[in-house]
């Protein structure tokens with residue numbers, strides 16, 4: 001009885017403490033007043049009201065007009081404006097520099113350093129206050145990111161789990177690929193193609209998942225990809241390996257994500273009971289000649305929707321390739337605000353367009369290349385997304401920035417462009433909003449802290465001039481971003497304002 005009373009008192013204490021403003025009034029309180037509050041748990045009753053931020057958290061949400069300003073609060077008028085939770089991009093690769101291959105990144109230039117310094121701010125510039133990095137290859141970049149004075153919250157999947165010599169470790173020279181992917185999965189059938197010193201027992205699914213867990217990861221990322229172009233016969237894992245990864249991820253409380261962009265790969269992932277498919281399905285294999293969505297694919301999509309498997313369309317992967325054939329892309333007005341001047345000059349130079357030659361090695365005219373992407377993979381992924389939307393699938397917002405060594409996937413901007421692409425594919429504004437807030441928060445189990453505007457959650461908030469339920473342009477009408485309660489004006493996040 002006594003013990004119960006003590007527990008009761010202890011649990012009541014914080015409530016009493018909050019109720020007594022004289023005792024707890026912190027140095028800084030912010031009252032965002034008369035603002036339209038748009039939060040995913042309350043989309044049927046969007047109201048004008050006020051939000052109190054205290055100690056980096058949301059302390060109070062009043063969904064009505066005319067509430068008295070709390071004592072000592074700095075008032076921010078939200079009149080005519082819209083307040084949303086900070087956006088979550090659950091598919092980024094922070095260490096990869098857009099437009100550069102591994103070798104170019106390997107020789108860190110002043111340009112690269114400046115890019116990394118701006119990186120967290122470029123995400124915030126577009127309202128992204130939370131990111132998930134799916135494949136850590138360079139811990140220092142993530143450490144620097146987390147140590148930056150102002151940065152989005154960052155979660156990661158630790159080192160990813162490619163199948164030995166498979167995608168994407170195949171992009172690196174045989175001598176270094178094992179070093180960059182220490183969580184690769186050992187394949188006894190390839191023993192002669194795995195350098196000495198890597199023991200099978202250290203690279204089992206169980207050992208690799210344990211290593212992700214030890215490094216602080218929240219998710220496990222693996223791959224099913226036969227490859228493309230010159231490397232189209234890469235080794236892939238079998239269902240037995242995926243089953244072991246699945247089991248180990250569950251035991252460690254980690255979210256299981258698979259890189260899968262083909263019908264075959266997504267079927268493999270669904271059969272293996274993954275939590276998240278990290279791409280849209282733009283490769284239909286033998287079914288690619290169909291202009292309508294084939295019945296076999298529909299059947300698989302029905303399962304994806306019914307089982308609420310997280311789905312990241314990442315349409316910008318395709319647009320990122322198209323950017324090299326679109327003369328307008330590098331003219332996008334926001335780009336000079338997001339990347340260093342020298343880097344933009346390099347993108348515009350013949351040297352900086354090296355990747356274009358890889359995409360188009362026989363000199364096909366730009367317009368024909370664009371048409372090919374538009375009528376092929378882009379058309380297919382849009383059909384898939386529209387079908388899944390109709391079936392109420394669990395869309396997760398993820399950009400895969402950058403998805404390839406392409407300058408077509410720039411931090412922050414790529415999120416905005418992905419939203420435009422999702423809209424174009426037929427996703428409603430409400431679905432896009434939910435995908436980038438609550439859906440991501442729930443799937444990555446951070447919804448007790450993030451994803452809505454509710455008391456107790458972290459004060460990661462974005463103030464907009466337009467409503468995201470009216471137009472996708474709203475996501476480019478940011479006035480202020482709050483990062484753990486600290487207000488930052490959008491323009492101060494542009495590269496030339498950095499100091």
Ligand SMILES: [Zn+2]
Nearest residue numbers: 091134400403
């Ligand atoms: Zn990726």
